[in-house]
Amino acid sequence: MTTAPSPHQPGLRAVAALLVLSGLAIGAQAQSQDAQRLRLRSLASSCAQCHGTDGHAVEGEALIRLAGLPADYTLNQLLAFRTGERKATIMHQITKGYSQDQLESLAKYFATQK
Numbered sequence: 001m002t003t004a005p006s007p008h009q010p011g012l013r014a015v016a017a018l019l020v021l022s023g024l025a026i027g028a029q030a031q032s033q034d035a036q037r038l039r040l041r042s043l044a045s046s047c048a049q050c051h052g053t054d055g056h057a058v059e060g061e062a063l064i065r066l067a068g069l070p071a072d073y074t075l076n077q078l079l080a081f082r083t084g085e086r087k088a089t090i091m092h093q094i095t096k097g098y099s100q101d102q103l104e105s106l107a108k109y110f111a112t113q114k
């Protein structure tokens with residue numbers, strides 16, 4: 001005599017598998033957000049030499065503050081440097097090294113620095 005398998009068991013197993021999978025998905029998402037934050041910070045660190053750490057220019061230094069500037073303003077300046085519409089000593093060269101996406105990310109990043 002064989003015992004019929006409980007009809008509930010396969011369903012429970014499927015639910016458990018789904019829970020594990022969604023847990024993994026959430027973990028992977030958190031990890032990629034961290035990776036994205038790191039990438040952005042390292043991108044922004046290439047501006048630190050002349051604009052201060054995270055755009056925080058020190059009072060009295062010959063640095064140009066980027067922290068807290070509105071993202072739209074910063075992005076427009078970066079694009080104007082790139083096209084040569086805004087004259088620059090150095091920024092026209094620097095901005096040519098970044099994609100539109102990167103410039104947008106940088107502008108947003110500095111806007112969130114208080």
Ligand code: HEC
Pocket residue numbers: 043044046047048049050051064066074077078087088089090091092094106
């Ligand atoms: C080698 C020094 C140097 C580096 C590195 C540098 N900048 Fe600049 N930045 C300047 C100077 C100098 C100016 C003034 C314009 C000019 O003469 O090029 C300026 C101006 C700006 C302005 C205009 C600010 C305003 O108030 O209108 C923005 C925005 C800016 N830089 C963003 C950036 C970003 C983003 C990076 C990194 C990707 C960066 N800069 C890297 C030197 C630098």
